[in-house]
Amino acid sequence: MERDGFPHVAKLKDGSSVEISLASAADGPALLDFYRSLSDEDRLVLKDDVTTPGWLARFLAKLEAGAATSLVARADGRICGEATLHRNLHGWSRHVGEIRLSVASDRRGKGLGYALAAGVVKLAIDLGLEKMVAYFVESQSAARKTFERLGFRKEAELARQVADIRGAKRNLLIYANDVSHIWTAMEALVEDYRPHEGQ
Amino acid sequence: MARTEIRVGGLGGQGIILCGSIIGKAAAIYSGRHAALIQAFGPEARGSACSAQVIVADEAIGYPYVRRPDILVLLSQDAFVQFAPQLKPDGLVLYENELVQPEGKLPATARALGIPATRFAEELGRRLVLNIVMAGFFTGATNLLSIDAVEKAVLDSVPRGTESLNLKALMKGYEYGRALVAPT
Numbered sequence: 538m539e540r541d542g543f544p545h546v547a548k549l550k551d552g553s554s555v556e557i558s559l560a561s562a563a564d565g566p567a568l569l570d571f572y573r574s575l576s577d578e579d580r581l582v583l584k585d586d587v588t589t590p591g592w593l594a595r596f597l598a599k600l601e602a603g604a605a606t607s608l609v610a611r612a613d614g615r616i617c618g619e620a621t622l623h624r625n626l627h628g629w630s631r632h633v634g635e636i637r638l639s640v641a642s643d644r645r646g647k648g649l650g651y652a653l654a655a656g657v658v659k660l661a662i663d664l665g666l667e668k669m670v671a672y673f674v675e676s677q678s679a680a681r682k683t684f685e686r687l688g689f690r691k692e693a694e695l696a697r698q699v700a701d702i703r704g705a706k707r708n709l710l711i712y713a714n715d716v717s718h719i720w721t722a723m724e725a726l727v728e729d730y731r732p733h734e735g736q
Numbered sequence: 737m738a739r740t741e742i743r744v745g746g747l748g749g750q751g752i753i754l755c756g757s758i759i760g761k762a763a764a765i766y767s768g769r770h771a772a773l774i775q776a777f778g779p780e781a782r783g784s785a786c787s788a789q790v791i792v793a794d795e796a797i798g799y800p801y802v803r804r805p806d807i808l809v810l811l812s813q814d815a816f817v818q819f820a821p822q823l824k825p826d827g828l829v830l831y832e833n834e835l836v837q838p839e840g841k842l843p844a845t846a847r848a849l850g851i852p853a854t855r856f857a858e859e860l861g862r863r864l865v866l867n868i869v870m871a872g873f874f875t876g877a878t879n880l881l882s883i884d885a886v887e888k889a890v891l892d893s894v895p896r897g898t899e900s901l902n903l904k905a906l907m908k909g910y911e912y913g914r915a916l917v918a919p920t
Contacts, residue, residue: 723864
């Protein structure tokens with residue numbers, strides 16, 4: 538069933554196509570396969586150990602509760618990329634969503650990351666969120682460029698926050714995209730005070 | 737000559753004027769009919785009484801004010817108290833059922849249909865789209881305008897980037913309204 542414009546087919550720079558769809562519980566086993574196929578180095582920059590059934594159960598519970606919304610990209614019958622919008626349904630940051638993105642190594646540099654991230658940014662705006670954040674290790678320049686194209690800018694840098702696979706300490710960059718202006722315009726529209734009209 | 741008089745009433749900051757404007761635009765621009773909109777608001781922008789008078793007609797509108805509304809769209813109790821006695825005997829009241837208690841004041845033969853529009857808007861992500869849920873409810877419950885025309889009016893009226901959520905709000909209200917008036 539189509540929802541929020543998904544599923545849709547995205548054409549990549551190399552001419553190949555992937556189908557991007559909203560993730561559901563049925564995607565669980567394929568998601569685990571995807572994450573287990575990533576290299577140790579790739580997995581190091583992820584916040585969770587995404588190779589365990591326990592992680593999958595927590596992830597699916599978040600999807601069910603609406604605390605996460607995820608897009609998966611499929612090609613040749615397997616998942617080759619995933620982007621998730623995580624959000625707090627309660628508390629002082631409920632207007633903020635965090636975006637996490639992973640793309641299979643053989644699909645990188647072809648625009649898949651951008652397609653997934655753009656889809657999640659749209660979902661975030663559609664959910665009424667005002668701000669999105671994404672975390673990067675300083676070495677993830679391609680990923681940062683992808684998010685910069687979507688309006689994200691570096692908002693903070695935490696020194697020596699990340700230990701890489703060899704134990705070297707790296708800086709963590711926090712990128713943010715504030716889209717509150719979109720809703721400011723809507724707020725102005727519902728103010729119900731238009732003294733300029735009819736003049 | 738078919739002439740439908742509509743009063744949208746509530747409080748400033750609820751998007752009353754926008755709701756009325758969408759109904760008028762859908763009629764005049766996207767349905768080839770005639771429409772007139774008169775807006776009234778209190779001295780403050782937020783929280784004061786606010787209402788829109790909308791006329792939808794098949795012919796040119798000579799008198800643009802609502803005298804006896806056929807349809808009331810109400811988002812506050814004060815608006816209900818003020819406008820309910822003006823409703824035509826066989827008129828229709830569409831009200832936000834967490835903000836309005838439609839007790840007394842209505843003609844005995846009038847119909848009243850409620851919708852939890854605030855809750856729907858909050859569930860969709862923004863309380864701000866409450867008025868669009870009501871525009872959808874109006875469309876589904878009255879059959880006065882096509883949903884296509886109202887959808888175009890919404891897209892024409894809301895800021896860029898908010899279209900998708902506003903359309904979801906419109907459809908939420910529309911489907912709720914359709915379900916309420918569907919023959920059982």
